[in-house]
Amino acid sequence: MSHGRPDLGFLYWRWQPQECQLPRFDPNEFLQFFADRHIAFVGDSMARNQLESLVCMLSSVSPPNLVYKNGGDDNKFRRWHFASHNASVSIYWSPFLVKGVEKSKNGPDHNELYLDRIDERWGKDLDGIDTIVLSIGHWFLHPAVYLEDGKVLGCHYCPGLNHTEIGFYDVLRKAVRTTLNTISDRRGDGIDVILTTFSPSHFEGDWDKFGACPKTEPYGEGEKLLEGMDADMRKIEVEEVESARLGIGGNQKKVRLEALDVTRLSLMRPDGHPGPYMYPFPFANGVGERVQNDCVHWCLPGPVDTWNQILLQVIKRLRRQ
Template sequence: MVTTETFKDRSFSPTKTLLPWTVCALFPIALIRLFFYPLPFSPFPKTDLSRSTSNSITYHSSLSVSASPPSSASTENGKTNETKSCNYFNGEWVSDSRGPLYNDTTCGTIKKGRNCITHGRPDLGYLQWRWKPNECNLPRFEPQTFLQLIHNKHVAFVGDSVARNQLESLLCMLATASTPNLVYNYKKGTDNQFSRWHFAPHNASISLYWSPFLVHGIEKSNTDLNNKLYLDHVDEGWAKDMDQMDLIVLSFGHWLLLPAVYHEGESVLGCHYCPGLNHTEIGFYDVFRKALRTTLNSIIDKRRGKGNGIDIIVTTFTPHHFEGDWDKAGACPKTKPYSNEEKKLEGMDAEMRKIEIEEVEDAKTKANEFGRLRLEALDVTKLALLRPDGHPGPYMNPSPFVNGNVEHVQNDCVHWCLPGPIDTWNEIFLEMIKKWENQPRTED
C-alpha cells in the first residue's frame, strides 16, 4: 500500500515531476495533428451488413474504381488523383460456380412462365455465369444494402412484361433478406397488371405498373387488331401516382413492334404494319423516341421543385433470341453465352438502345436545370444480347415435351428465366443507386 511515508525520504526530481505533465500536454497536440493531417488509412472500410444496427452504411466506391494504387507521383498535398470511372456495361460473361442467390422454390413471386427449373429445364449451366466488366468487378447483389437504400421509399417499375420480369428478379433477391408482403394486386387474365409489395422492417414499397407504351395507349382487341398510341399524353394509369414515387424504373419497347396506329393531338401521324388502313407507314423508331421523350418530360415537369425530388432509371431495350420467326415456331436453343467476337450489337437492337441513350442524355440536361432530379440509363442491351441461353424457351410451360410434339412447342425467347441473367440487371441497378447515395441532389 502506498502511504505518505513512502514519499518522506525521496528527494525532489524535476524530471520525474515534470514528465507526466509534459505527456499530458502533448496528448491534445497529437490529437489536433491527427485531426488536420490524418494518417493514410484505407478510405473504404469493409462493412458487415449482417451486424449493422444503423440505417447508415459505409460503401465501397460503387461506380468508379481506382486506375492504380496511389503513388508519390499521383498525390499532391495529401490528396490522390480522381478515380477512373468504371463502365459496367462493357465486358463479357465469364464462368462462375457460385450460382444465384435464390432458386425456384425459395422465391414465391416468380411468374410461372419464368420458372424454368420447376418446369423441367434439364440444363442448368446458364446459372453458372457472371458479368465481368472490362474495367472492374461487378459486386454480388447485397439485399440488405438495397433495402436500406430504399428505406421509407417507393420504387415503381413502369412498363411492359420485361419490366415485370426485372421486378420479379429484384423481389426474389430481396426475399433472401426480408419477406415482400403483397399489399395490392390487380390482375387482368393471368397477369399481374398493378401490384405493390411492402417490406415492413424498412417501410419500403416496390410497385408494378403495367404500361407497355408508357404513353396513353389502347391495346388491340378482337374487333381492332391495331394498338392505338397517343404520343403526346403520358399514361395516367401510372402517372396519377407519380407524386408518391421516389424512384421510377422505365422499361418498354417490344410492344412497339406490333401493328399500331399513332396519334398526336387531333392528328393521325401514321401507323406501323396496318394494311387496309389509309395511313402512312412510319415504322416505330420515331414513335419509340416520342413516347420516351413525352414520358421523361412529363416526370420532370410534374416533379420539378416538389418534395425531395425523384430518381429515374431507364432500362434499355433487351434483344430477343428467336431462331426463326417468333410467331412461327421460332426457338432459342442455345445453352451457352455468346462471346464478344461471336455477336455484335447492330440493327434494331443497336438503334433502339441508341434512341434511349440519346433521350436520357437530353432529359438529364433539362432535369439539371431544376435540381432534385437524377436520371440514368441502365444500359443492359449488349450484355443481354450475349445471353441467348437465358430465356425460358420451351420451358415457359411445364414439361413441354411430355407428349413428344417437339415441332409445335411454343418458345419464349423474350423474357428471362428466374433465377437467370436478368439478376445482373439488378446488380448494376444497385451499384447505380449506391453511387447516387454518395452524390447529394442539387437544389433548385
C-alpha cells in the first residue's frame, strides 16, 4: 500500500454477525441521513481513525470540502462539508471527553482530569450537532491525577505525588457518566448519541522493536478470547450507555443512545494495524535497531471500515425510535 506494506491479505477479510447479514456501507444512504445535518466524532485518536474511514468512504460519491481545521500539525479539530447533501462531518480531539489537561514536555508528566465537567472544546458546539459519536479508552492508561468538586480524588501511577492510587476503571466510568448526563441535560432527545466501545491493541512485543504486531491473518474462531482489560473497558462503557439510556444514575431524561460494540470484532483482527508501516517505507534502508510500531490504530482500508458499516445500521435504528 502507500506506506510499503507488502501483504494485502488483510484487505479481504470481512466481519459478519452470525444471525444476520451486515449490509455493505452505502455512502449515498449515509449522506441522505445527514442531509442538512451535522455528525461529530469526539474523543481520542480512535475517534479520528473512525472519522477518517468514514470521510474516505463518503468521498467515493461526493467530494468533501475541508471547511475548518485547527489544533496544530495534528489538525485535531476539523470539519468537512459535503455540498451534495449539505452534510457536515467533524472531529473534535478530546481524549477523556471530560475536561483534561494533557501532560506535556514543559509541564507535568501526568494528565489531569476533571471528572465532574465535560471538555467544552466540544461541549460548546453541542447545540449544532445532530449525531455525536464518542470514543475513549487508551488515554486512561497513562499516568494521571483525578479531580472532582475541586478536590483531588486520587491518581493512577503517580509515584512521588502524595495521592491515593485508584487505578482507572472507576475513573473511566465517571467520565462516561458525566459525558452522557451532560449531553442529555443540554440536548435531551434532540441528539443521537453513539459510543464506540474500546478497541483492543495487539502488541506482541516492544513497541519499538521489529515484529511488535506481526500477524497477517485474523484470529480463528475461539483462538482469542475477550478478557482482561479489554473486556473490563468494554463492560464499563456498555453498562453506562444502558444506564443513561434507561434514565438511571442521576439522569432522568431518556436519550436516543446506543453502544457501537466493536470490541470483540476488533480483537479478532491483529492483522489490521499499520505496525511498522505507520510511516512510509520504514525498511527502505534495512531493518534498524529501533522500529516504531503502531499496533493500536487501523489501516485504511481495513477493519475500522466495518465500524462504520455498523454505525449506519445503528443510525437507521435510532431514527426509527
